[in-house]
Amino acid sequence: xxxxxxxxxxxxxxxxxxxxxxxxxxxxxxxxxxxxxxxxxxxxxxxxxxxxxxxxxxxxxxxxxxxxxxxxxxxxxxxxxxxxxxxxxxxxxxxxxxxxxxxxxxxxxxxxxxx
Amino acid sequence: xxxxxxxxxxxxxxxxxxxxxxxxxxxxxxxxxxxxxxxxxxxxxxxxxxxxxxxxxxxxxxxxxxxxxxxxxxxxxxxxxxxxxxxxxxxxxxxxxxxxxxxxxxxxxxx
Numbered sequence: 001x002x003x004x005x006x007x008x009x010x011x012x013x014x015x016x017x018x019x020x021x022x023x024x025x026x027x028x029x030x031x032x033x034x035x036x037x038x039x040x041x042x043x044x045x046x047x048x049x050x051x052x053x054x055x056x057x058x059x060x061x062x063x064x065x066x067x068x069x070x071x072x073x074x075x076x077x078x079x080x081x082x083x084x085x086x087x088x089x090x091x092x093x094x095x096x097x098x099x100x101x102x103x104x105x106x107x108x109x110x111x112x113x114x115x
Numbered sequence: 116x117x118x119x120x121x122x123x124x125x126x127x128x129x130x131x132x133x134x135x136x137x138x139x140x141x142x143x144x145x146x147x148x149x150x151x152x153x154x155x156x157x158x159x160x161x162x163x164x165x166x167x168x169x170x171x172x173x174x175x176x177x178x179x180x181x182x183x184x185x186x187x188x189x190x191x192x193x194x195x196x197x198x199x200x201x202x203x204x205x206x207x208x209x210x211x212x213x214x215x216x217x218x219x220x221x222x223x224x225x226x
Contacts, residue, residue: 004158033214042203042216042217042219043159043216043219044216045213045214048213056212056213093158103149104161105160105161106158106160108156108157108158109156109157109158111156
């Protein structure tokens, strides 16, 4: 398996524009997580899905952020409108269900810069 | 106060030395403890996983959990320059669910 695949790897956009980040989880994994990483706040969980259903979105900063998982092999994180403070590395991770000794596998991340 | 505290470093050690990393936490309900390694511009990858208190060893890596003190540690023996990375502790309440990460400690192993 190629692992968790995120696109794009880098995104530079102007303030006010819509940004869409994409994630393809590892096939067969039931859980999908979106994280954001910054120097100031570290790694923060934004939202996670189980079997395509959002379970906990309490980490989503505000209504400008939305996430969808239309099927088991694809998820998006959308920011509309984007702001400079959204600049961060966004990670998607996936993991199997019911395994106590296995964990989430992270993608390479999308480095977002909002100018 | 953050739920998980971790010194961000950087921690610089000479090659061959033992690297000692730790995290403290405030919520005694955490039961599952992990250490992740993150190389620059890469995603975190799982290094060690421990359930409840005790020690776990894997090659040069040893993870320790002391639930009574709310303190977890990671030791890297015979450190190599390739161990230079950021090490993040993480923990959660149940066998699955939301992971709470520490801030990460940057480790630099000098040849």
